[in-house]
Amino acid sequence: MSDQETTVGELKQLVENFVSARQWQQFHTPKNLSMAIAIEASELMDLFKWYDSEESNALMDDIDVRHAATEELADVLILCLAFANRNDIDIDEAVRAKVTKNHQKYPVEKFKGRF
Amino acid sequence: MSDQETTVGELKQLVENFVSARQWQQFHTPKNLSMAIAIEASELMDLFKWYDSEESNALMDDIDVRHAATEELADVLILCLAFANRNDIDIDEAVRAKVTKNHQKYPVEKFKGRF
Amino acid sequence: MSDQETTVGELKQLVENFVSARQWQQFHTPKNLSMAIAIEASELMDLFKWYDSEESNALMDDIDVRHAATEELADVLILCLAFANRNDIDIDEAVRAKVTKNHQKYPVEKFKGRF
Amino acid sequence: MSDQETTVGELKQLVENFVSARQWQQFHTPKNLSMAIAIEASELMDLFKWYDSEESNALMDDIDVRHAATEELADVLILCLAFANRNDIDIDEAVRAKVTKNHQKYPVEKFKGRF
DSSP: OGGGTOBHHHHHHHHHHHHHHTTOGGGOOHHHHHHHHHHHHHHHHHTTTTSOHHHHHHHTTSHHHHHHHHHHHHHHHHHHHHHHHHTTOOHHHHHHHHHHHHHHHSOHHHHTTOO | OGGGTOBHHHHHHHHHHHHHHTTOGGGOOHHHHHHHHHHHHHHHHHTTTTSOHHHHHHHTTSHHHHHHHHHHHHHHHHHHHHHHHHTTOOHHHHHHHHHHHHHHHSOHHHHTTOO | OGGGTOBHHHHHHHHHHHHHHTTOGGGOOHHHHHHHHHHHHHHHHHTTTTSOHHHHHHHTTSHHHHHHHHHHHHHHHHHHHHHHHHTTOOHHHHHHHHHHHHHHHSOHHHHTTOO | OGGGTOBHHHHHHHHHHHHHHTTOGGGOOHHHHHHHHHHHHHHHHHTTTTSOHHHHHHHTTSHHHHHHHHHHHHHHHHHHHHHHHHTTOOHHHHHHHHHHHHHHHSOHHHHTTOO
């Protein structure tokens, strides 16, 4: 998997190049990007809307659903990268800080196998 | 910025460790995770709901809003990483494929400064 | 049930009185209200996020979940009524037109028991 | 406006007839319907995503945008009516209770012109 080698910074740059070539920074306000992220997340949900949770696992074996889900996930991620770019957010730092906080909020002994 | 050095794979592993320590893989179906991503995206939006797009830029200079937005963005990303983990999606590949597709959908000459 | 007697117009007026008393019309642009509707819809989802579809039926027998779901549904509806108020949309007409369109899109013989 | 005459109950019945003719009650669990409501709300947002709040007001003068927005609003409402139908929720009662609660949460003297 190329995720083993690609840095977050490389993906941020890829998105930044795409955005700046189109001079889209002007549209990429926090408000607009947060809407765009939510909309793409909603399109990902749409694939699984009427299926049970278990069925949604099986659906991912369907090559077309899998392709569509991968594209929608990519859309969410691209817009998150754009949000981080415009607002100078270090994703690595943000994710590590939140996971650390979640470790305290959800101690293993209390939340093993439950939520 | 540590994003220059951290690989996507390292963040995936960080999230996987958190999830598997709690045996939460059972809850992480595509359907459930897509809902969770959408919900966190919505919490990011909630910060900017009643502000104009321009005001939302200024809001990010407020240290509390900035902190809250960074946490919500991290929540979206953590769940996207969890989705990729459960479904064997290479994020680097998915993002690159979607950006390439977007290059064709939004040619620079036609979309410069417009959407 | 009072829904048998209350007109849609009465609920619209109730919401309009609440909004205008606070001079909130200025914030109720289509963009802002669409975000607010999506955010409340997301809070409704949040109640059922980690449960299976069947379990979500049972959850509605829990008085606290039922109360929370009823409040979140009301929030979505109140904001939809506000959207209709600001944009002179007749809800009865809009709903009937869409149901009629759906009758053509989803003919009974083809969609009975399936989607 | 026909909203002056149509009761909420009549719209609920209209939706119930549509749903039961297709035997779709089985898919209309609280979880699934909450997702469907959020997805339609997201489609409403999508119309205004890249526009400023003020521009979104002007957009509603465009007959095509207005038509699309009216349809998406109707979709949200239809699914809310379906949610109320499946879970025996009196919409009139739910909306009134929530508006009353909001009166206490947002006293006029404190929230006039602000949020």
